[in-house]
Amino acid sequence: MSMKLKDLLQAPEVLGSGHRMCAGCGAPTVMKLMGMSLRGPTIVCNATGCLEVATTIYPYTAWKVPWIHVAFENVAAVASGIVEGINAMQEKGRYKQEHVDVIALGGDGGTFDIGFGALSGALERGHDFVYMVYDNGAYQNTGIQRSGATLPGQETTTSWAGKAEPGKRQRKKPIAEIVAAHRIPYVATVDPFHYRDFITKFRKALEVEGPAFIHAFSPCPRGWRSESSKTIELARLAVETGIHPLYEIIDGEQYIMSGPSKSLKELKPVDEFMKLQGQFKHLFTPQWEDFRKQVQQQITADWELLKKKCGVE
Amino acid sequence: MAATVKMTKPKGSIEGLTGDAAIAYALKQCDIDVLSAYPITPQTIIVEDYQRFFAEGQVKTKVIPVESEHSAMSACIGASAAGARVATASASAGLALMWEVLYCASGMRQPIVLAVANRALSAPINIHNDWSDSYGARDSGFIQMYCQSCQEAYDTTIMSFRIAENHNVLLPAMVCIDGFILSHNVERVELLPDEVVRDFVGVRVPVQPLDTDKPITMGPLCLTDYYFEFKEQEDKAMREVFKVYKDVEAEFQKVTGRSYGMYETYKTKDADIIMLTHSSPAGTAKAVVDALREQGEKVGVLRMKLFRPFPAAELAKELSSAKAVAVFEKCLSFGAPTNPLALEVRTALYDLPKKPMVTDFVVGLGGRDVPPATIVEGYNKTKQYLEKGKAPLYETLGVRK
Amino acid sequence: MSKKSSEIPMAGNILEPGNAREYKTGGWRAERPKHNPEDCLWIKNGTCALCCIFCPDNAIKLSEKDGKFLYAYDYDYCKGCGICANECPKSCITMEAE
């Protein structure tokens, strides 16, 4: 595909203006980059969550491609049905398109947690579709509750920071690797700042046969209590601090570190990522100094492990 | 409105089939595009048989062996939204796990056919028949048809696509059979030739499918200003079923000689007491009626088939001349004044100037046998209550108290 | 504006793609971006475009006409998030109070 700037800018919008996601939300940009990666007729399935709710408030839709929402925990199953329904109709000669790409979109809640069973099942069955999680680190739509994607030390409305607790204590699920363990052909992590990396990977995901999975980092100014202007900067910092390293996993075994992560001489301290967000504010008090250090150690250790898997220095 | 089960016109084959196998065979002949289902006793044979058709290359269907019933219905919705003809099957806990998405299927107006082998709900876990599962889903926007024989299960499955996919309806449909009693019982079934079924069901013509040439948004957020309007539409569509059901059955009868009606009456014309039930107890009740008639009792049976939508107006007419209606049902609605079937019957009769007495007997929970003696007991009690002029709202029969 | 149940497509289906355009989100804005073309790379040679790529509301319209590169905001939809100003490598964009 052409990665020329002019061609990218001319890609038809998948999500138009007039949607009601918060000012500065990362998700619409993630959708825009997905749109720039498309290669032909596409159907989008969306799990319940901020993206679904704020883009389709009846009687308005911001979507310009065929789009379906059914429920929160089943988007991978809905996509399975669409893929196989189309396959069957094609084989019986009653479907006009020769090929349609099917994309399933879920939030971190709809993917790491409640929709995980449906996702795992669809991956195991091997339908040809792309699943993308837009990960904003919590159940944002219902008012910022913790999820399996919430970071240690992150304050949410179900993991409060208080005298006794530093926010969420547990680690974040390594969803990309869990998904890759299904031995599907393609898994990649992306973020909106590194947009060329994003588009290249999403296109690959469409092109492989069988299921592909994209883990997109998607800052949420509302839930994170960050300035709306800092969304893309936070995406960049997530990569540079090792919170969200960029890599690909081919066939569940071959790890490839992507350019933007590979070129990092060393990680920036996670503090730089955390300091821009109200949800980590408490970690900068003396009481949680040690906890913050532990989080840093964890992130560094994970990064070293990833480098090893990728065969990087 | 007696059921007519006469000789078929076109020559098909005659087989001994279980209820499950009969449904699986009907699905095969209906040339569905997608079957997405998860095993649960006593429905499992449907999925197993269908996978065998697939393995033998006898169907062009995409069979999706999903990881749960929730996903089974979800995949059906996706496939149906893309324009495909789809079906699934479940029971009990499986149906309960589908719960949320049953409402999505109907709310999104997807004509999915769901075969249910009725089974009790946990706890305690029990694999045998009662109607708690599909009765619990009676408000889900699914059409519900209850069958009494394997032949009827076969025929109804075929008709259900025509009813559900009708453009005035566009609602999902449940074809229900009693778990084990019908699902696993071999009966004589006249099968239609493939081409007869193919011509009868035709090819689905989807309305507003997901189409990349005409991109629509399906399943948006509808709030206080519009949600209610879509429920109004759904309700109207459900009421259209009465007419469509009759039309489809009339056509089916022309082709096969068989029809069942929204309900079936058996010796009700001069009956003082009409026993009202459906599915397998209806067969027992008919045998009881024959015996009681020999003793001079004026008794008949009304066997419901269509439970959603509920044909209240016709039923009221049919029951108006009886002195009492004795309802037998396999479901308990805990804490309710009466149970699901009797509730509908009482509502149907409420506006009659002269109302028959209604008695409600809860029987056969968890597959407890409903022998003729239980039906007779209900009949005798109803007679006594009639003499007294007063009856309890409901009672359980056949349980050790 | 609200229609009867008989006047709308079934099931909440929305038949007109992207009709959210009728819903103007520009009213949400507390600050408005202002573009200074002087150092802008798009204006200069049709490169960069980061502001446009990152804008969550498609409110930056870049175009080319007769060999010239044009830049415009669509204030009907710009929510004033300030991402464009934050990301501009040439600091061409400033946010001003509405």
Ligand SMILES: Cc1ncc(C[n+]2csc(CCOP(=O)(O)OP(=O)(O)O)c2C)c(N)n1
């Ligand atoms: C079965 C079910 N449980 C709970 C909910 C309530 N709910 C709707 S969206 C949501 C959270 C969504 O979180 P996520 O997937 O991370 O998406 P986000 O809103 O953060 O973008 C929840 C809990 C629901 N709709 N359905």
Ligand code: SF4
């Ligand atoms: S709450 Fe967060 S994820 Fe949801 S629309 Fe607002 S910024 Fe986006």
Ligand code: SF4
């Ligand atoms: S302020 Fe935000 S919404 Fe407005 S043009 Fe800039 S990036 Fe787009």
Ligand code: SF4
């Ligand atoms: S980001 Fe700045 S330099 Fe780049 S195109 Fe936009 S305004 Fe011009």
Ligand SMILES: [Mg+2]
């Ligand atoms: Mg989330």
